[in-house]
Amino acid sequence: MNTIKAKLVLWFTVCMALIAALCLGLMLLVNERVTRRESYQILSLSVRSNLSEISIDDHTLSISPDFQFYPNDVYMLIYGADGALLSGQAPPDFAVDTPLENGTTRFVDGDGHGFYILDLWIPSGWEDGVWLRGVLQSRNPIQMMSNLFTLFLIAMPFCILCAAGGGYLIARRALAPIERIAETAGDIDKGNDLSRRIGLTSGSDETRRLADAFDHMLERLERSFEAEKQFTSDASHELCTPTSVILAQCDYAEKFAETADEYREAIEVIHRQAGKMSQLISRLLDITRLDLGTQKLHMDDIDLSEMVSVICEEQDTGERRITLESQIEEGIFLHADSFLISRVITNLLENARKYGRDGGYIHVFLTRDQQNALLRVEDNGIGIAQEDMEKIWQRFYQANSSRPDDGSLGLGLSMARQIVELHGGVIFAESRDGEGSTFTVRLPVKS
Numbered sequence: 001m002n003t004i005k006a007k008l009v010l011w012f013t014v015c016m017a018l019i020a021a022l023c024l025g026l027m028l029l030v031n032e033r034v035t036r037r038e039s040y041q042i043l044s045l046s047v048r049s050n051l052s053e054i055s056i057d058d059h060t061l062s063i064s065p066d067f068q069f070y071p072n073d074v075y076m077l078i079y080g081a082d083g084a085l086l087s088g089q090a091p092p093d094f095a096v097d098t099p100l101e102n103g104t105t106r107f108v109d110g111d112g113h114g115f116y117i118l119d120l121w122i123p124s125g126w127e128d129g130v131w132l133r134g135v136l137q138s139r140n141p142i143q144m145m146s147n148l149f150t151l152f153l154i155a156m157p158f159c160i161l162c163a164a165g166g167g168y169l170i171a172r173r174a175l176a177p178i179e180r181i182a183e184t185a186g187d188i189d190k191g192n193d194l195s196r197r198i199g200l201t202s203g204s205d206e207t208r209r210l211a212d213a214f215d216h217m218l219e220r221l222e223r224s225f226e227a228e229k230q231f232t233s234d235a236s237h238e239l240c241t242p243t244s245v246i247l248a249q250c251d252y253a254e255k256f257a258e259t260a261d262e263y264r265e266a267i268e269v270i271h272r273q274a275g276k277m278s279q280l281i282s283r284l285l286d287i288t289r290l291d292l293g294t295q296k297l298h299m300d301d302i303d304l305s306e307m308v309s310v311i312c313e314e315q316d317t318g319e320r321r322i323t324l325e326s327q328i329e330e331g332i333f334l335h336a337d338s339f340l341i342s343r344v345i346t347n348l349l350e351n352a353r354k355y356g357r358d359g360g361y362i363h364v365f366l367t368r369d370q371q372n373a374l375l376r377v378e379d380n381g382i383g384i385a386q387e388d389m390e391k392i393w394q395r396f397y398q399a400n401s402s403r404p405d406d407g408s409l410g411l412g413l414s415m416a417r418q419i420v421e422l423h424g425g426v427i428f429a430e431s432r433d434g435e436g437s438t439f440t441v442r443l444p445v446k447s
């Protein structure tokens with residue numbers, strides 16, 4: 001009895017039995033009422049139709065030949081004025097000395113039977129008269145309904161069986177997806193195979209929705225698991241390259257370097273690679289902290305207008321003759337982590353320069369609407385191919401792998417998106433391959 005199926009079946013069966021018993025009780029009650037009313041009518045009609053057939057004259061009782069002693073199953077009894085039975089035969093078990101009452105139809109209990117009786121006083125002169133009593137044996141309602149009752153007794157177990165069987169089938173069908181969910185979860189647990197799905201194709205009820213939600217969740221889990229695996233493998237790979245270079249340089253210096261210049265050169269390479277490694281490790285730490293939610297946000301009221309203009313000044317180095325122009329609306333405030341937001345802005349400006357055209361431009365616009373601050377960074381650089389537009393947000397993805405090693409890690413945009421989303425904003429890119437790109441950040445302003 002510890003399965004939902006068994007509980008449902010028991011519930012159906014008990015309900016069915018209760019409903020059947022209730023119906024039977026109701027039928028008996030209604031039948032008893034109807035029979036009583038009918039019996040009173042028959043009794044009254046039978047007694048009254050005999051009234052004119054008897055008379056008493058000078059203490060002598062005369063009964064006409066039309067007098068019926070047993071009309072419509074009603075027993076006719078004639079009593080004298082003193083209550084003694086003069087004529088007629090009482091039904092078995094009826095107490096003939098039951099007190100006489102003029103004009104009221106009533107029910108009396110006999111020995112094992114009930115009787116409907118009606119007494120009428122037929123006067124003769126001032127003092128004399130006779131009593132005419134009609135007695136109708138009440139039929140046992142269960143007996144009267146015996147056919148119905150038999151039918152009921154045969155049909156009830158059948159109905160209960162049907163209810164139990166139907167309940168079982170419905171429960172089994174309804175709970176099948178849950179069993180499949182448990183099975184799938186068990187299989188995943190045993191075999192670590194996140195590609196397993198419940199895959200219900202029929203029905204549209206709650207369990208189907210549950211199964212679909214479970215499949216959806218598995219899909220997301222699988223994707224994020226794959227992404228984690230990819231991330232670990234990419235991170236190891238990225239760390240491998242500088243490590244190998246460092247080892248190779250150490251090897252070279254040990255075996256072949258002779259002059260101070262050669263040693264310095266090797267140390268410079270090692271220094272550069274170690275710097276790259278340290279940058280990568282610190283980025284990875286930041287990403288992990290953001291992922292785990294352990295990176296504490298130091299929320300403050302920040303003047304975004306001022307922050308953007310300071311970063312623009314810093315970034316306006318004139319390197320590769322790229323000009324930087326900005327249009328910044330004053331007085332835009334955010335409630336945000338200033339360090340993280342400044343990293344987003346810096347990253348966008350660094351990218352605009354890195355992937356910009358020599359002698360090209362970077363335009364920075366900061367405006368606001370009712371609820372949001374809008375930061376737009378435009379460049380006329382190399383642009384991004386359509387097929388890379390989604391991928392640039394992935395960790396370690398670099399669309400232009402052919403460009404010279406500039407210390408890029410392919411982590412900037414994915415972190416920027418993480419930071420912006422953490423602040424309730426959105427970041428998106430528009431670009432034409434070979435013509436330039438525009439990155440837009442929308443962040444809720446301080447209300």
Ligand code: ADP
Nearest residue numbers: 351355383392398399400408409410411412413
């Ligand atoms: P990184 O710049 O370190 O490679 P990012 O995550 O910042 O990593 O950028 C991911 C990729 O998106 C870059 O490798 C580059 O291919 C592309 N990208 C980013 N910004 C621009 C831009 N302004 N113009 C063209 N391509 C860009």
